[in-house]
Amino acid sequence: MSGVVERWARDTARAAVGVAGAFAGMKAIEVLRPPVIAGDATAPENDVGMRELPRAYFFSAGAVVAAPALGGPTLPRVCGPLGLLLEVASVGLRVWAMRTLQGHYAHTLRVVDDQPVIRDGPYRYVRHPGYLSVVLLWFGAALSSRTVVAPALTLTAVGTAYRHRMDAEDALLRRELPGYAEYAATTGRLVPRPGGR
Template identity: 40%
Template sequence: MYNDIELTLRITLYAWLACELALQVRQLMSSAPTERTEWRSLLLFVVALGAAGWAARPVARATPALDYSTASTGARLAVLIVAWAGIALRLWAIVALGRFFRGTVHVQRDHQVVRSGPYRWVRHPAYSGIALAGLALGVTYDNAAALLVFAAGGALALGYRIHVEEKLLSEALGTAYTEYAATRPRLIPGVW
């Protein structure tokens, strides 16, 4: 059973990455023209997450006193369920955005604030989904220092991306976005 869950975790990770890439390509080819587009935050996001994931392994080897185990079937199953929940939240947010979704931070002609789906509760549910799935998968490093490195890289990347996106949306959509933003937390209801 453990090997089946381990295989399912790996398939989940690679399928998620393939879907993200396919979504980016699809949106670049079929979405409406943008009035403003910002690419740097996407590049920084990918590089920061890749670097944090790469750095976590040597950090884990250097800090064996901080090891823990997720080797049990129950622990791996919990990680898998939480990762799937995060991925599902991200996909729900993308569906709710519809034609306004793109991998880049952008503003399209006649861009509007989306308030449906998970956007009823948080401003950036797609990023909430990434964070939830990423943390679940990061737990499988089986080392607290490695998880911290991975989470810190992800938090910095997401924080910068959110800052850039909110600035652009506030400038482009004005009070429609600032009023929406004033009534919703960024990522976690009741927290931030």
């Protein structure tokens, strides 16, 4: 019985490190964010996801830490360190996206005068690399628990919240940003399109 308790304690500690890494990664992203070009933040789409995203993060954190206690199938040992590496890589992706967009990378959904459609850096491959980075960040945290249930719950919660946010952002950009519809037709949201850029 003590072996089961030791394994549970070890797996829970590993999951807690993964969750701490996710929150630390999100803090690092905010610290590294470039200054934002001022603009109108009153678009009706702006509120979409703003309350849903924090709920998804905290639900995911709870799911990751609780998953070892739930039992069920486990993932290979390599998934623990792989999850932590994925968290670091996802912060790198977000920083790359922010630096590519420069002052246009904002919390709010808005279009400012003379805003271009960016097709460089990670935007050459996907339309929403910043959102992809946070999905990968939380997926990495979930992998660190080495359970099957944590990644499933985390991808469902965070993925659904970001899908709603992407729907709102795409609608706004198609309506307000000249050239975005053509860009969207050739570039995938989170996964590069075969034969795309």
